[in-house]
Amino acid sequence: MKRLFLLIPIVFICFPGLSQSPDSLLIRKIFDNALNNRDAYNNLRQLCGETPGRLVGSDASIEALKIMKNYFEQMRADKVYLQEFTTDAWMCDSASVFLVSGTGKLKLLHCDALGPSSSTPEMGITAQVVEVHSLDEVKKLGKEALESKIVFYNRPWDNSFINTFYGYGNMVDQRGRGPALAAECGAAAVVVRSVTNSLDYYPHTGSTRFGEVKIPAVAISTLDADLLSKTLENDPGAKINLFVEAKDLKQITSYNLIAEITGTEFPDEYIVVGGHIDAWHNTQGAHDDGAGCVMSADVLRLFKDLNIRNKRTLRAVMFMDEELYQSGGVAYAESVKEKGEKHLFALESDGGAFTPRYFTVSANPEVVATLAKFQPLLHPYGIDEIKAGWGGVDIGPLKDQGIPLAGYGTDSQRYFDMHHSPNDSFDKINLRELQLGCGNMAAFIYLIDKYGIE
Ligand SMILES: [Zn+2]
Numbered sequence: 001m002k003r004l005f006l007l008i009p010i011v012f013i014c015f016p017g018l019s020q021s022p023d024s025l026l027i028r029k030i031f032d033n034a035l036n037n038r039d040a041y042n043n044l045r046q047l048c049g050e051t052p053g054r055l056v057g058s059d060a061s062i063e064a065l066k067i068m069k070n071y072f073e074q075m076r077a078d079k080v081y082l083q084e085f086t087t088d089a090w091m092c093d094s095a096s097v098f099l100v101s102g103t104g105k106l107k108l109l110h111c112d113a114l115g116p117s118s119s120t121p122e123m124g125i126t127a128q129v130v131e132v133h134s135l136d137e138v139k140k141l142g143k144e145a146l147e148s149k150i151v152f153y154n155r156p157w158d159n160s161f162i163n164t165f166y167g168y169g170n171m172v173d174q175r176g177r178g179p180a181l182a183a184e185c186g187a188a189a190v191v192v193r194s195v196t197n198s199l200d201y202y203p204h205t206g207s208t209r210f211g212e213v214k215i216p217a218v219a220i221s222t223l224d225a226d227l228l229s230k231t232l233e234n235d236p237g238a239k240i241n242l243f244v245e246a247k248d249l250k251q252i253t254s255y256n257l258i259a260e261i262t263g264t265e266f267p268d269e270y271i272v273v274g275g276h277i278d279a280w281h282n283t284q285g286a287h288d289d290g291a292g293c294v295m296s297a298d299v300l301r302l303f304k305d306l307n308i309r310n311k312r313t314l315r316a317v318m319f320m321d322e323e324l325y326q327s328g329g330v331a332y333a334e335s336v337k338e339k340g341e342k343h344l345f346a347l348e349s350d351g352g353a354f355t356p357r358y359f360t361v362s363a364n365p366e367v368v369a370t371l372a373k374f375q376p377l378l379h380p381y382g383i384d385e386i387k388a389g390w391g392g393v394d395i396g397p398l399k400d401q402g403i404p405l406a407g408y409g410t411d412s413q414r415y416f417d418m419h420h421s422p423n424d425s426f427d428k429i430n431l432r433e434l435q436l437g438c439g440n441m442a443a444f445i446y447l448i449d450k451y452g453i454e
Pocket residue numbers: 276288289322350
């Protein structure tokens with residue numbers, strides 16, 4: 001007992017900076033609060049429960065803005081306002097895919113339309129299927145082989161990537177550019193294997209970019225993709241009947257939501273923290289990206305509750321339309337430029353609310369090095385690295401204005417099980433992981449606001 005007594009002062013003498021610095025104490029306070037507060041969790045429950053399928057242009061997207069606006073007002077943020085802009089949008093009413101065997105037997109596959117797929121005739125399109133594994137293969141086959149056929153992109157996920165975002169990047173060209181290329185080759189429609197590592201019956205939708213010609217395009221579940229592939233091998237007469245009912249909306253009005261806590265020393269300098277409020281039509285959008293929105297909102301709440309007096313104006317942005325046309329992020333950056341608003345830094349969370357792992361910084365190497373020095377202070381809370389990397393889709397357009405960007409990185413292993421599918425629902429959210437995200441984002445912003453970036 002006596003010995004233990006002697007040891008304690010020695011420990012403090014050896015590590016006075018780390019255990020007792022004002023920053024580490026303040027960050028501890030942030031986490032004490034974050035880990036005992038359920039606002040973000042409750043907000044996310046409400047977003048998921050009341051506004052699933054909140055794609056830009058939908059009524060749900062406007063309701064979602066109202067929920068968060070109401071929350072910021074209750075919190076008594078200094079400013080809460082909508083930033084209006086116009087954009088094209090798209091709405092899917094229904095989609096179906098039947099596998100039609102050579103003998104005429106029908107099997108319904110799990111599918112959903114990619115955005116912005118065009119519609120089929122009322123009876124759908126029935127055609128032979130050509131399975132391919134790359135865009136190059138489609139180029140080689142060309143019009144001769146693909147005219148009036150349904151092109152089926154079926155290159156599977158490569159499981160050897162440790163960070164699943166690389167697995168996604170390796171596969172997503174089939175969804176993103178595959179339909180446009182097939183359309184150029186005269187294909188009648190496209191079916192894409194869902195871009196996920198998970199073998200399941202969820203269709204994982206997502207955006208695709210067309211050129212001049214638009215054709216119907218859908219994702220089918222990975223298990224159905226395997227079934228379709230096998231069927232085509234054994235039954236060359238097999239076809240697909242594909243139906244999509246969707247419409248393009250031209251130049252609609254939509255909004256980003258902005259909430260601010262005014263800076264005490266440099267009120268005209270801004271630090272942005274944000275996520276995207278929209279979600280695909282087939283999902284609650286819990287991890288993607290309701291979580292990013294409620295965690296960003298919680299950063300403001302933490303500053304207010306703990307009376308942290310931010311020097312710069314802290315701005316939470318709920319970006320609209322990350323998923324379809326990225327119009328909210330573009331509108332925000334245009335407004336920054338037009339008003340000449342000085343932005344010190346922008347942080348986005350769009351990787352789900354899983355166990356915290358890192359922040360990635362998109363800026364010059366000196367800025368990355370400066371921010372990396374904060375890592376030891378965040379290490380107790382799960383941040384292993386602050387390193388060069390990706391900022392985010394919504395804040396991306398700010399890059400042209402030389403603004404340092406960062407993304408909040410969580411453990412990536414489960415994200416794509418859910419991504420863009422009905423599986424991304426509120427029950428997949430872990431309270432503590434979400435709270436740790438709130439704490440880490442707030443602590444990182446606190447340090448950047450306090451010390452600047454120069
Ligand atoms: Zn997202």
